[in-house]
Amino acid sequence: MSLAVLKSRALNGMTAPQVTVEVHLANGLPSFTIVGLPETEVKESKDRVRAALQNARFEFPAKRITVNLAPADLPKESGRFDLPIALGILAASGQIPADTLDQYEFAGELSLSGELRPIRGALAMTFAICKTDQHTQRQAAFILPRANADEAALVSDATIYPADSLLQVCAHFAGLADDSKLCRHRPASQRMLPQYPDFSEVKGQLQAKRALEVAAAGGHSALLIGPPGTGKSMLAARFPGILPAMTDQEALESAAVQSLTSGFSILNWKARPYRAPHHTASAVALVGGGGTPRPGEISLAHRGVLFLDELPEFDRKVLEVLREPLESGRITISRAARQADFPARFQLIAAMNPCPCGYFGHSNGKCRCTPDVISRYQGKISGPLLDRIDLQIQVGALPQEDLLRQADGESSAEIHARTEAAFTRQLQRQDKANYLLTTSEIDQYCQPDAAAVQLLRNAMTRLNWSARAYHRVLKVARTIADLAAQEHIGSAHVAEAIQYRRALREQ
Known part of the structure; x- marks a missing residue:
């Protein structure tokens, strides 16, 4: 047989479209050609595959080898196609049986010795395989590097066969003995609980702790x-520890985004992401982008916390790109040749x-800044962005006696118990968090009593709020x-909310 056809996956944002790997051997001068819009990493697979086959003691055919990655208009990148290309050459040259290859999908980068190295996006690819199975009623197994097995097995319906080398995969299809077959991977039954720094280590700052508790309970952004x-x-570093626990679906969404950058570890399962980019970060670093669109910091913080320290030091154009994702929870990156959509449901904490x-x-009276200088500095944060931040919290200097005392505040576990209970009430009442x-x-759901309504009217008139505020x-x-x-919103609840909404320019 001079033609072999295998299945693999590409990455396009959060989606993983299927790629058909066709390998054809023909007579003529020996050559190795890859077509189908391959990028540099895929073109370089020719040398990796040749060396891997030879070092694994297979014969590399002295023929005209043509590899087609279909569909032809979908860009192909990374080394994940090394494994299906190598298997296609072996099947087309008759060195391994080809009758069961259509029951599997393959992805893996080969070393020169034939070992399999981990790839990006294994979780997103596994999601796509299971989604395809639901439509076709055909359960395709997924063969991939062992380093990606725990990540891919998070998709409960997936059939995962991890392998360490090209030889192991070939032995599985040769079927010479039962012990040569690849074993289906089972997900770990026990996983570590997320570990966060504890709020009990923070001395004083009771008002700030209370405000962050409110932010965690309702999913509100805070400054x-x-x-x-x-x-x-x-305070910001300890904030993820008081957020409500992640659901399985939220954890899978977060892990899928992390997988696109090879940044996910099974040890971080159900741990809220905490991203703190430096204030020199560009707009592309924050929202994502590039020739092949990759997720940025706001997507890597999906279902977690994005902490922006020294907020006015960020370039204003960089900060303005946060406005739409804060409202929609998604970011669409459009380029001339392609478009990618990433989730960005993050909780913004800025300082x-x-x-x-x-x-x-x-x-201490050390400040010598003039009112005009202060106004210009605070004005680096635009009104539309500030309008989207729910809580603006004063964090004052601690008295000396508080600094000399031992930290004796509430632990994160105690605060978490209250935020979890409040979040549960929200789900029971409206099936979503309050900020949504x-x-x-x-x-x-948010009708205040008569006294609270009057308090709100006075605040709107005095503070000149927008409808969003x-x-x-x-x-x-x-x-x-x-x-x-409390089932009903009273004047005390509204008064506390108003205190958290003082406009920055009115301090």
Whole structure:
């Protein structure tokens, strides 16, 4: 047989379209050609495959070898096609049986010795295989490197066969003995619980801790404002530990995005992502992009926390790209040749100093910034972006007596128990977190009593709120009521929500 056909997968954003690998051997001068819009990594597979076959003691055919990766208009990148190309050459030259190859899909990068190396996007590829199986009623198995097996096995319906080398895969199809068959991979039954820094280590800052508890319970974004050294970064680093536990679906979504960058580890299963890019990060680094679109920091923080320290130091154009994802929870990256869609349902926690020197309002009186300088510094954060941040929290300098005391605050476990209970109430009432409520749902679930309505009217008039700000205050008040296990929103809940909504430029 001079033609072999195998199945593999490409990556296009979060999707993994099927790729048919066709290998044809013909008479003529020896050559090795790969067609089907291969990028540099795929073109280089010719040398890896040749060396791997020879070092595994297979015969490399001295023929005209043509490899077609279909569909031809889909760009192919990375070394994941090494394994199916090598198997196709062996099947087309009759060195391994080809009758059962159509029951499997293959992906794996080959070393020169024939060992299989891990690939990017194994989880996304496994998702796509199982989705195809549901439509075709055919359960295709997936053969891939052993290093990717735990990740791929997170998809419970998948049939995963991990392998260490090209020889193992060939022995599986040769079927000379039962012990040469690849064994189906079983997911680990026990996984480590996520470990986060603890809130009990933070001295004082009770108001900031309370505000972050509200943010965690309802999924609200928050901005921490205060002088240097007051614990803003320390509070943010502990914030993931008080968020409600991830569901299996949320964990799979997060893991699938991490898999696209080879950044996922099974040890981080169900751990909320925590991303803290430096303020010199570009817009592409933040939202994703490139010739072959890759997820950026906002997508890698999907179902977790995106922490932006020194917020005014970020380029304004970089910050403005956050506005749409904060509302929609998705980011679409469009290029001339392709388009990729990534999830970006992250929780924004930002921190900043109140002025360039950082000591505006500090009791030590060190600040010498003029009102005009302070206004320009705070003005680096645009009104539309600030309008989308639900809580703006003052983090003041700690008194000396608090610094000398041992940290004795509540632990993250205690705060987490309250946020989990409040989040459960939200799911029972409206089947979603409070920050996701639409306008009609706000009218249904966030109706305050008469005294609270009057308080809101006064605040709207005095603070000149937008309609978005008004709705976000109601959502925060709803979360505060849920933390207090109250069905109705009272004036105390609204008053606390208003305190968290003070405009930055009015401090």
